[in-house]
Amino acid sequence: MTAVDVREAARVTSGSGPAPAARAVGLRKVYGRTVAVDGIDLEVPTGAVLGMLGPNGSGKTTLIRMLLGLTRPTAGSAELLGETEQTRALPHVGALVEGPGFHPFLSGRENLRRAAAAEPLLTSGAIPGAVDTALERVGLGHAADRRFRGYSLGMKQRLGLAGALLVPRRLVVLDEPTNGLDPAGTRDVRTIIGELHESGSTVIVSSHLLAEVEATCTHVAVLRSGSLLAAGALSGLLDSGIGGLEVTTPDVGLALSTLDGVGAVAAPGGPGIVVTDGPEAPEIVALLVRAGVAVHEVHRRRPRLEELFAQLTEGDGGVPSIGTEGDSGVPSIGTEGDGETIGSATIGSEKGVRR
Amino acid sequence: MRTKLWARIGSGVAVAGVVGLGLVAIPAGAGAQPELPPVSAEELVASVGQTSPGPFGGTVEVDNALGLPAIPGAPAQLANGTSDVRIWSDGTGRGRVSLPSAQGERTLVSDGTTAWAYDSEDRTAVRKPVTAHEVQPADPTRSATDAIAQLRQTSTVSVDGTAEVAGRPAYELVLTPNPTERTLLREVRIAVDAEKRVPLRLTVLANGSPDPAFEVGFTDLTFGPQDPALFTFTPPPGTTVTDAPEGTGEKPQRPEGVQPTVVGDGWDTVVVARAPQGDRSQQRPEGAPDLSQLGTPVSGPWGSGRLISTAVASAIVTDDGRIAAGAVPEQVLTEALAR
Amino acid sequence: MTAVAETAVGPERTAAPLGRLLAAEVRWVFRRPRTLITLGLFALIPVLVAVGVVVADRNGPGLIGAVAGNGLVLPIAALTLALALLLPLATAMAAADALAGEAAHGTLRGLLLAPVSRVRLVGVKAFGVLVVAAAAVLVIAVVGVLAGMVVVGSADGQMVTLSGTTLGFGEGVARVGLVAVWVLGQLAAVGAVALAVSSLTEHPLVVLASVLGGLIAFGVLSAIPALDWLQPWLLTSGWTAATDALRDPVALDAMGSSTVRALCYAAIGLGITVWRMQRRDA
Known part of the structure; x- marks a missing residue:
């Protein structure tokens, strides 16, 4: 990209x-x-x-x-x-x-x-x-x-x-x-x-x-x-940076086959599977739950802004390090924006990151 | 866009300022020559001789390019440059003349019976009674008339066009020396007021220069009744008032034995006089110019001395105390001295 | 937020009232410590001249000499003296602070963002500079009259002119006023040119140095006889004209022509300032 x-x-x-x-x-x-x-x-x-x-x-x-x-x-x-x-x-x-x-x-x-x-x-x-x-x-x-x-x-x-x-x-x-x-x-x-x-x-x-x-x-x-x-x-x-849903589940095989059945693209990854293409998030969660997959957690997989920034600028090479310079008086803020936790079955598709 | 408009207005105003500055700085060239009925030189000179201008007030500008060496103690008006003289006259002999300088002013007032000379620098006033023959100093009316009378025998007198002086139309009367005259002068031009027949400007042109060597003329002139307060003088508080010695006015009495002799006539007149004898540095009256160090040394069969030359005149001060001066080249002076 | 919204309901306009801007500028100018210090120093000039004249106790040459026993001449002599260097420098200082100083502090940006239109800003700033110049002239004139009457003294409060006539107190003060107005005109020219320099730089000292350099250059140029023709172009060549206010009748020619010249300089300075401010980054 x-x-x-x-x-x-x-x-x-x-x-x-x-x-x-x-x-x-x-x-x-x-x-x-x-x-x-x-x-x-x-x-x-x-x-x-x-x-x-x-x-x-x-x-x-x-x-x-x-x-x-x-x-x-x-x-x-x-x-x-x-x-x-x-x-x-x-x-x-x-x-x-x-x-x-x-x-x-x-x-x-x-x-x-x-x-x-x-x-x-x-x-x-x-x-x-x-x-x-x-x-x-x-x-x-x-x-x-x-x-x-x-x-x-x-x-x-x-x-x-x-x-x-x-x-x-x-x-x-x-x-x-x-x-x-x-x-x-x-x-x-x-x-x-x-x-x-x-x-x-x-x-x-x-x-x-x-x-x-x-x-x-x-x-x-x-x-x-x-x-x-x-x-x-x-x-x-x-989202456009990496995208996809990260589903934490022990039933990897069942989940993959279920999703394969509706034409979604998924692969094992992390503590479960990663869905990179397919229906909207609520539909996927519903499918998995109906198929009996134990869903512990669903994340919208997103990079931190810093990663995105690095990704954007690395393409041209030689980007000065950003975010590390300047005053460091912003304690533990970056971690808060670390992707949105999507609660069980109700997923807000696009809520933005404003709190 | 407004930005461009204002930028344009700004630069326009700046340019207008420069143009305005130029208009102020560059003196207006010779204006259009006024149309006047022709007049012969004789008529003009005659009318000048008969005229009586009545009360007037104005400013005379003296433009001096004579090239006189700077003389300590001499009035500023003698040095090269321009200076103004302000003149008021009631037309009947009462008058006021102001000689402004950068730092002060000399004022001469004649109320008809008493003449006052006030100097603001040392706050002194000199008083003396007016006698009938007292001549108003620096009055171009009188000086031009005198010049015409003296020079008519040896000069060509003609009317050469018209001019505008102090906003008034004037005839230009030109006096040119006859070719036989051995003089430094090329011509003398006198602008005569077309209506009042008063000389408004006197211009002296020397050989070898297109610019006037000396010019005195009105820059501002109004005819009509003047404020009578101008022709009285009351010494202001703090003034030292002295009475002038009898005879030569405020200037110190001239020492004996210096009666001048005149050699030649017309344009090449030379005046030979004898300077005061003795130790000049001590006898020199206070305030009088010290001439002993001026000029360049010259010598000849007549003796030796120092030559002081200017654009329109030369003078030789000999070591034996004689002075020869005239509007002539050095050679004419030495001839006069050799007599 | 809501509190602000309620108190701040103003009419829908795109510019603050001009009077308020001018008042704010004047308040700012007179809150500036250096303005006040300068004005205080200007008050000393006539006092020092007065003391000097009284101590010397004799008629010297020139305008200062004319002060002795003639107190109403003191303000005119002091103004002439100050016009040679100190008044132009004070005016240049005000002009330097007006644009270059504001730019250096980053406050020019704030004004432009308010927004104050750039032309209006030049007008407000020119007004501020003129107010400083007028205050300086007023201080010298008023302290000069007071010191003249108290320290030097004069016969019956009269003014003796250079022409040897005597003017009453009222007319004497009127002559002082004439000179003050004339001096202010000359300072307006200096201020406008300084403002133009100020609009070209972010360093106030550059403005002061330019005006000082200009004064010196004009002084040198006017001292060279071969450059006589340049005289009428030089702003400073008419700066001795105040003497003419001490003549009787008063001679207005020199003051008039130098005022016209000053207005031309002011037009040049303001024109350049307006032009430059249209494109200046702030």
């Missing part, structure tokens, strides 16, 4: 309905001789949480900056919330790009007030309240009146997050939001992303921490060297 195949299979198709929250059409950015982003087509469906993955220098930030209109693309066009002129959509967009930008001599609250003064959707009277709410939401209420100069890296990052959340947003773009955050901060960010998703906002979050993306995202886009290697719903991507 080549990377191209995956990309074709996984291309996000928003289909009909509302305009995508963000769309890139042939986006390309060249700095001098360096191609930072090389012709990327991407659609982010409304309501999705898109994780943008890629090693440092893979073009994540440049792509985000072009989507937001901060950088002029060399070629191609970007669209935000259905607007080709991004500034018309930006009032509804909150963003934390390339680290938090604030003035060192102002307090956190004053910094946010200055930012809020420029927010079109805030009435002047609503500014103090919105600032206080945003500060509380990121857990900075206690340090609001200290100068930004004295903030720790994590506090700066939280303030930046607060700036993105001053107004209820239809789209929130977070570029490496957990940079410099301690485990508690990382958890807070994940909670906030979850809340945004629940309230219907679209979230684009870039990261080089695979586990973090796997834990919070419904969709992923994988970039390398300015190109999009894969993009799509996270669950779909993981």
Whole structure:
């Protein structure tokens, strides 16, 4: 399976309905001789949480900056919330790009007030309240009146997050939001992303921490060297990666013959059999149970995102190791996303990985 | 797209700024020559002699390219460059002249009975009674009239087209030395106001240069009644007021024995005078220019001395204390000295 | 989330009110420590000149010399003195912080994402720079008048002009105001050009160095006699015109022409800034 195949299979198709929250059409950015982003087509469906993955220098930030209109693309066009002129959509967009930008001599609250003064959707009277709410939401209420100069890296990052959340947003773009955050901060960010998703906002979050993306995202886009290697719903991507059902059973022979009878492709594997093709999961489980096979457990066989990523990028060779670098303050998150346990007979075919 | 539009507007504004700067910086060339009824030189000179301009106020620009060496203690207006003189006159002998400099101003006021000279640099005012023959300094009306009268015998006088000076149409009166005159000067042009028949501009052109060696003319001129307060002077607080010595005004009395002799006439007139004798460095009156170190050494049958030459005039200061000067080449000076 | 949603219901607009942006900019400018320090130092200039004149106690040449016993000349002399270097540098500093400094802090990005349109951003920033320049000029003028009256003193609060006439206090202050407005016009030109440099770089010091270098270059160029023809192009060549406010009647020619020149420089600077900001990455 080549990377191209995956990309074709996984291309996000928003289909009909509302305009995508963000769309890139042939986006390309060249700095001098360096191609930072090389012709990327991407659609982010409304309501999705898109994780943008890629090693440092893979073009994540440049792509985000072009989507937001901060950088002029060399070629191609970007669209935000259905607007080709991004500034018309930006009032509804909150963003934390390339680290938090604030003035060192102002307090956190004053910094946010200055930012809020420029927010079109805030009435002047609503500014103090919105600032206080945003500060509380990121857990900075206690340090609001200290100068930004004295903030720790994590506090700066939280303030930046607060700036993105001053107004209820239809789209929130977070570029490496957990940079410099301690485990508690990382958890807070994940909670906030979850809340945004629940309230219907679209979230684009870039990261080089695979586990973090796997834990919070419904969709992923994988970039390398300015190109999009894969993009799509996270669950779909993981399924298409290897796929199949893993049935834990002591009755291997009976199970194989039963499945052979309905034309399913199965083979012994693991603590039982692995079904790689055939009817849908509920049907298979029903068949096996009816045939008297003792089914202890049924797994949808899926790789971890890290495996998928390695698989995607190994095809071209020489991929920098991803997920191991950066801060390691994401304890035991990756293991949670280790495939979905399907309870006895009731199998949700496509639930995604969002918790 | 709006971005492109604004980028275009931005560059347009920047270009407009450059063009505007150019318009300010590059002086407007000779404007269209105004159409005026023809007039003969004699008529023009005669009308200038008879005219009385009435009250006026304006600014005169002196453009000096004489190439005078820098003389310590001399007014800034003598050095090369342009300087402004502001003039107000009520037309009946009362007037005010301001000589602004970068740091201060000299002001001359005549209220009809008393003339004041105020210097802002040292805050002194010199007062003296006005006598009937007092000439207003640097008044182009008077200086041009005098020049015409003096030069008519040895010059060709003609009217050469028209010009616009200080926004007013004017005839260009041209005085050209006769070919027999041995002078450094090529021609003298005087722009005469077509209506008021007042000289508005005096231009002196020397041989060998297309640009004027000296030009004095109005850049701004309005005829009409002037604020009477301009023609009075009350010494401001903190001013030292002195009375000028009788006779030569504020300048120190000229020492005895320096009555000048005039050699030749017309354009090649040379004035020979005797400089004050004695130790010059000590006797030199305060404020007077020190000429002893200027120029280049020259010598001849007449003796030896130092030659000071400018675009329109030359002077020789001999070691035995004589001074010869005129709008002539060096040779004419030495001939005059050899007499 | 819901709490925010309730308090933040604003009208559907795509730009914050201009007045609010300008007010936020002014508040930001005056919260900046270096702005306040600069203004404090500017307040010292007329005081130092006043003390110097009183201690020296004699009429010297030039504008400073004209201050002695003539207190209302002090603000004009101090403004002329400061215009030579300090006021342009303070203006350049404000312009440096306005775009290059904001870019360096990453706050320019925030403003553009709010969004503040790029043209509007240039307008807001130019306004901020002008406010700093005006504050600096005002400080020198007001402290100058006070120090002039208190430290130097003058006869009956009058102003003695260079032409030897005497003006009443009101007219004297009006002359100071005239010079202040004229100086502000010159600083607007400096600020606009500095803003253009600021839009081209992310390093505030580059802006300061450019303006300082420009002032020095203009000074050198105007000192070379062979380059006389260049004079009318140089912004600095009219910077002694404040002396004309001390003449009677007041001579407006030099101040007028230098103001026109300053406006041309301001147009060039602002034009470049607008053009550059349209394509600048933030």
